[in-house]
Amino acid sequence: MSSDSLFKFARIAGVASLVAVAGLLSACQVKPLYAVSTGVTQKLSQVSFSETGSRVGQEVRNQLIFIAGRGAGETKTPRYTVDLSVSSSIGGVLYLPSSDTSAAGRTTVTASFVLKEKDTGKVLKSSTRAVTSLIDFPTQEFAKYRAILNSEDRAAREVAEMVAADIAAALSR
Known part of the structure; x- marks a missing residue:
């Protein structure tokens, strides 16, 4: 084969691959979950x-x-x-034998939900999500109590974000 025919072949192959990639990308239907055109925000x-x-x-x-x-x-x-349905648990992870206490721990918040249409009772989605938030236990009791509350609040916010995303995805279908 001559160099001219190799050049033509490479050019034709390049154009064919560009057309194929363009065809594949045009079939892609990715939309933002909360886009106004999907109607998810109104449904939420x-x-x-x-x-x-x-x-x-x-x-x-x-x-x-x-x-x-x-x-x-x-x-x-x-x-x-x-x-x-929401539950939470707190546990120590770094046990200190000298004081028989934990210096650190974790808070786990678990949320189970069932999304239904109100009029028909049809279940659209049911799932369980869990989030773990790490925590340091100070020696002072009030500070320890506040640290636990803050850890629970952090985990609650995160699990709510996950549940909301699941609900939005179910409503977008």
Whole structure:
């Protein structure tokens, strides 16, 4: 083969590969989850969340209401309901034998939810999410108590973000 024919072949192969890549990319339908055109933000604003029985559960619920309503509060006319169950646990991880205490620990917040259409009761999504937040235990009791509360609040905010993303994804379908 001559160098001219190799050059033509390489050019034709390059153009063919560009056309193939352009065709593959045009089939891609990626959209932002919270894009206005998807209608997710409007659907999220129509979600109501069940009451929870604990302080940490209330933190998760409040954060979900804030995310879903974009800061506008609870919806007055819900189309969707979320049955929410939240639990938390605290445990030590660095045991100090000299004082029989832990110097550090972790807080785990677990949220289980079921997203339903209010009118039909049809389940759209159910899942469980968990977040672990690490914590240092100070020697002073009040400081230790505040550190635990702050750790629970951090984990509650994070698990609420995960649950809200799951709900938004389910409503975008």
